[in-house]
Amino acid sequence: MKVSLSVAVATGKILTALSRRLGFGAGSNFPGKVILRMRPEAPEEIASRLTGGCVLVSGTNGKTTTSNLLAGMLRASGLQPVHNKVGANLMTGITASLAQASDRRGKPRGDIGLFEVDEATLPAAIKRLTPRMVILTNLFRDQLDRYGELESLSRKIDAGLKGLSGGSCILLNADDPLVASLGGESTARKYFYGIESEDIGEIGLRHAADSKNCRSCGEKLSFSAHFFGHMGKYSCPNCGLERPAVDFAATRVELKGTAGSRLDISTPLWNLALNLGLPGLYNVQNLLAAVGGAELLGLDDHNIEAGVEGYSTAFGRGERIPIAGRTLFLVLSKNPTGFNEVIRTLGTEGRDLPIVAALNDRIADGRDVSWIWDVDFEELAPLARFIIASGTRAPDMALRMKYAGLDAARLTVEGNLKKALDKAIERSHEGETIYALTTYTATLDMRRLLTKIGVAAGYWEAN
Incomplete structure (x- = not known):
């Protein structure tokens, strides 16, 4: 009515x-x-x-x-x-x-x-x-x-x-x-x-x-x-x-x-x-x-x-969030071009980087994740001390990283985002930056997680 x-x-x-x-x-x-x-x-x-x-x-x-x-x-x-x-x-x-x-x-x-x-x-x-x-x-x-x-x-x-x-x-x-x-x-x-x-x-x-x-x-x-x-x-x-x-x-x-x-x-x-x-x-x-x-x-x-x-970074677009003595650098990476530009930017940060790469396939992300094969992960692999593949399609991300040349010792598969973040904190050093590269709904998931544990405001309050 x-x-x-x-x-x-x-x-x-x-x-x-x-x-x-x-x-x-x-x-x-x-x-x-x-x-x-x-x-x-x-x-x-x-x-x-x-x-x-x-x-x-x-x-x-x-x-x-x-x-x-x-x-x-x-x-x-x-x-x-x-x-x-x-x-x-x-x-x-x-x-x-x-x-x-x-x-x-x-x-x-x-x-x-x-x-x-x-x-x-x-x-x-x-x-x-x-x-x-x-x-x-x-x-x-x-x-x-x-x-x-x-x-x-x-x-x-x-x-x-x-x-x-x-x-x-x-x-x-x-x-x-x-x-x-x-x-x-x-x-x-x-x-x-x-x-x-x-x-x-x-x-x-x-x-x-x-x-x-x-x-x-x-x-x-x-x-x-x-x-x-x-x-x-x-x-x-x-x-x-x-x-x-x-x-x-x-x-x-x-x-x-x-x-x-x-x-x-x-x-x-x-x-x-x-x-x-x-x-x-x-x-x-x-x-x-x-x-x-x-x-x-x-x-x-x-x-x-x-x-x-006076600009304040939009949530998930290069946010720096303090957590457990580290800094989480959260950046939305949702398609080949965007992901490649993020990788190119990380190339200026040196090597030995702690990385979480979260790939989701919900409706807002798109069910087809074949686009990850067009991302230049071959350029990311040499930069990483470790990469934790997470999200609803964590195995797909891990497989892509394997073909990019990331050896098994540096690759972990953990679909649960909270557990993936915990592992990244455990394997990184105090004062370091952890780089979280996340697709759209994975970015939302990460922000909700960070809000729940009290290190970030709700994303609707962040700007």
Whole structure:
């Protein structure tokens, strides 16, 4: 039975509070599911009352980090974003976030909606929320059993972008040939961001690259600089297609391993020198996306700088958590490109590293785990003092490590995540860092475990 908006919102708030109080989690999805059953148009009704409109951030990797960085910049400008900060990025999670940030009549307490959105959900979110801006980070193979191949997914996203009004804008990653090709038939204004630093990039693609061919003619792309995955500076030798000129550019990048990076950014209005406490070149792109989004929303350079300086790492995205005299470095590693970049970053940490690698195959991870054979674990094996394979598919991870050259003396299989963490603590030394490389639901499992033993706040409270 359909009910009033106020009743639906009140019900959602009660369910969220109960979920958190009873220790079931953030209450970030189920309340939204109930609200949508009670009043299907609730997200449209609440979002339409946001005076600053809505911004949607989507893509395979980087949604959470990009949106959290942008949220910090918005707060630095004096705006209050309504934001699904814990990463519940289906319509159920977005609906729950809108309800949680509203009063009992469904009037939002914030100024602007900022929502990370699952790639497959993006077309529906565009239709329902009529955003003023869509930011697309990248498209990689991820959950193939759910999404299908990249071409199919990109066509659906492109169709969704056609629904944007001429007054809205799209911010695209120019380094990703697939993402850069999107939005061509949309009336929305298009902007691009990308890496221009001359010191970054290598010739040729790794085998895990996903989008290697020209979107116009199908010819294999030529890369003058390759960053990671299929990211880089590219052109088509057949039809002449080229990487778009960028509006928001990282003109100099100095990577500092797990400590982060220092970079210079050029925009149409500003020249910025920023220190980012997040590891990897992929986070440089995430910062570029956030900077571009901030400027297009009318924020100034001081807001951008303050947002970066005050940034608190999103849960599982390079968090450092003290535990038993050690530090747990928790990093989400959910697909070949993301995992390879994590491994490349760990290469700057030296050797003899204590590592837990947790592989789950729940619905949110994707049932098909064959992607681990496209991860460069051959580069990780020499770095490890030991690797404890854990998660629901621990034997699969262990087998992959064995084929990567990790000898039996350094490999342990322990499916129970708590026992795996205990073993890692026992086999590491006081003051050391334990590196936990975890797929999506394994990251959630680890955070719940850390919350339960009292060394970390609930992930919905961590930012």
